[in-house]
Amino acid sequence: MQDAFASRLRGRESLVGAWCTVGHPVVAEVLAAEPVDFVVLDGEHSENDLGDLADCVRAVDAANHRAREREGADATQTATVVRASGPDRAEIKRLLDLGPDGVLVPQVESLADAEAAAQASQYPPEGVRGVAGGRAADYGRTLGDYYERANDDVATFVQVETTGALDDADAIADLDGVDALFVGPADLSARLGAFAEFDDAAFADAVADVVAAAHGADEPIAVGTLATSTANAPERKHDWGMDYVVGGVDVAHLREGLGGYLDALDGGAD
Template identity: 45%
Template structure:
């Protein structure tokens, strides 16, 4: 496992390929201020979640802009499903990567890559968009996007674990990202991350990724999970969410005040 040291500017896909242990954050509240704050804190990437949120494409675009405006942090959009149109629209927003939930086969991984890549590697459509300065730099973007955009499938089910090696081996897949809540639910041990079934699945995912030469990441929702995933050998982490930071900070402030002698 690499120790994360933020040095010169590297795109997320480069960091993943270099086993550079990128550190991420997560936004789902729809607040551009929260996205801008996260983007300005030196994270390597921030995921804009459109799966478990009511965010529209327009709202997601505003969050991507906010992250980009804050500094050198890359914005990644998690699409609601592995759908060609959803991936295309997310990347046209100017995202540096796309994450897709519940990938369970090599065929689904291949479809994700095809949606994210321009021909001849894929089938992404070409049009003026924020990603290419609304058509001002279409040629330059077309020539560089396939090498720059990170493609991130999520392993979130028993079927995904079973086929993780084939998924990781698909050309154009940059990493496997474990969704711990959904994976544990699929295995019948929701939230029990020390359950043998979950740990076996995690180990199987590690082995599959190692065979393919790609890193494995996951999401932590607090310091205890950050420590646990680190000890388990996860290559990189998203270390919290905007709603989690808000809840934890508010709870800590409230409990501190209530602890004082009144």
């Protein structure tokens, strides 16, 4: 399943994800049981610690196991992508030892930061990821096999949400070990002085530059973003030229779902 996700991402398939900020495994399991290609487990803008993220990785695996029990070997499997808090080598190592299918690295300010993230995500000789028998290697039982295939099987996403990363986007997209770019719309618009003004010309030009960098790399890579509503999802997918889109955030789904009931009941009272 890991190899399938990384291969699909590198092939720039049209993928759809879901975003999980609530660190309870029930939330991750419910999201993963829907027909999404991957779930992003957030270790940056959330209250989640390493243990919370580990539980949520296990919860996604549980949803996949249930799907196989119901539907057999051809059941749709949902990948896990864990977002780090930044391009920190030690943190990325610990997250990857949990056994996710990918890592998303935010707060990249430069080519040097992106290179550090890519290096931290890969075992030697390609990178500097530390080797240990964690959950990813079945607690040491399959360490040799995991070591041999991890650099190919685990995907590394780099967020482009700062002016520094934007300036270096072409070079970042060409880095060995970077499999995809991710446009962080809130931070990027804020850094450009146009927070949440997604029709702003400078923001639109920046998004177009990131897409061009990804697709114009020596070996073109995928680029994606977050859709914050069903209304803007088609625009961000098609007009922005994205290969993959994350369809909303768990807390927003809760808020909007309850809001719909409140609106319906208020209308009924009238």
